Amino acid sequence: MDVAVGIVAQRDNERAQALAATLIEALENATAVVDESTGAAINEDGVPVASMASRELVVSIGGDGTLLFVAREVGGTPILGVNLGEVGFLNAVDPGDAVAVVADVVESVRADGAVDGRRLDRLRAEGEGWSLEPALNEVVVHGPRRGHGGGATIEIRVDGERYAEGHADGVLVATPTGSTAYNLGESGPLVRPGADALIVNQMAATEAMPPLVVDRDAEIELSVADAETAYAISDGRNRRELEPPATVDVSVADEPVTLAGPRANFFEALEKLE
Known part of the structure; x- marks a missing residue:
């Protein structure tokens, strides 16, 4: 059974868009779609971010601001954050590890039917x-x-x-x-x-x-x-x-945000604050 995955890249960020394209090509056992802005940039069909709420996992590529936007749009759907920002309190995955980490989470969802994530209050x-x-x-x-x-x-x-x-x-x-x-x-x-x-x-x-x-x-x-x-x-x-x-x-609020994948190191992230 394929796992339904949404991918949202930070708007106008070529590095984020390129990684989204890489993920689409690399993911096995997954049916992946990208947001409309990313789709236009990488010549893929895109969908509104809000429509990804029905998918089993959404990957947010960018900074914490991108993940906040994704969380507003998809509600309680599990989100995995890939960090292209300065600090990364919410985005724990390094871009170089993104393909492997997302693939592992997809395989876990395929095997268990759900994401084992950390729940954050809203x-x-x-x-x-x-x-x-x-x-x-x-x-x-x-x-x-x-x-x-x-x-x-x-x-x-x-x-x-x-x-x-x-x-x-x-x-x-x-x-x-x-x-x-x-x-x-x-x-x-x-x-x-x-x-x-x-x-x-x-x-x-x-x-x-x-x-x-x-x-x-x-x-x-x-x-x-x-x-x-x-x-x-x-x-x-x-x-x-x-x-x-x-x-x-x-x-x-009744519905928290669920973060999938590894946890960010809180104290390491604090060291990056100016």
């Missing part, structure tokens, strides 16, 4: 009558803009209990995966992958409380006031405009 942000696409890194709630005159009054409640309230540019809630992303840029704590935790971090608050680490099952409520407008943003991409006063509820 965050769900919702308000009255709306919700954002799940976030693998973080959910941010902020005022009309960053900087002087652009913040809002934001109250933070955890499981119904108030943690902090005051004027800030915004507040972010991050997963352990997202601890090395926007959270780190806002002087938040590093959290090792696999920890059952979430991070709550104020952004440029006038009377800031320390960043808070809570259990993964916590219900976090962010209430925004004293601003003409505000925004809730998922992974820096999916955005909802708010009309304060407004409340955003953040919690762990």
Whole structure:
């Protein structure tokens, strides 16, 4: 039985596109398709990335940003990341090892019928009558803009209990995966992958409380006031405009992301950060 594989290469990256072409030729016991952009570059038929959600494995070739995009499109379908980026917290496979590693995972799926992967929590942000696409890194709630005159009054409640309230540019809630992303840029704590935790971090608050680490099952409520407008943003991409006063509820989403293949070395990746 052939295993259905999707391959997504970083847009306009010739090295990624060439590796996608190599994988298509090299994979046995697999029916592989590429995304539309890659297909146009390597003269193969391409399909929308979202349609790969029905496949048994999706290979993401590029940086962590490419994998974040793939995760948004394919949901819980297992993803294997090939690292062409600078750091590679999510993409554990070196390009030189990609053919062998992907072939091993395909053979494992063919033999066992499933991918043995690591599950990463995502965050769900919702308000009255709306919700954002799940976030693998973080959910941010902020005022009309960053900087002087652009913040809002934001109250933070955890499981119904108030943690902090005051004027800030915004507040972010991050997963352990997202601890090395926007959270780190806002002087938040590093959290090792696999920890059952979430991070709550104020952004440029006038009377800031320390960043808070809570259990993964916590219900976090962010209430925004004293601003003409505000925004809730998922992974820096999916955005909802708010009309304060407004409340955003953040919690762990039902469907995690599944990473296939070897795990990235967290501490080695940290050494590559500037």
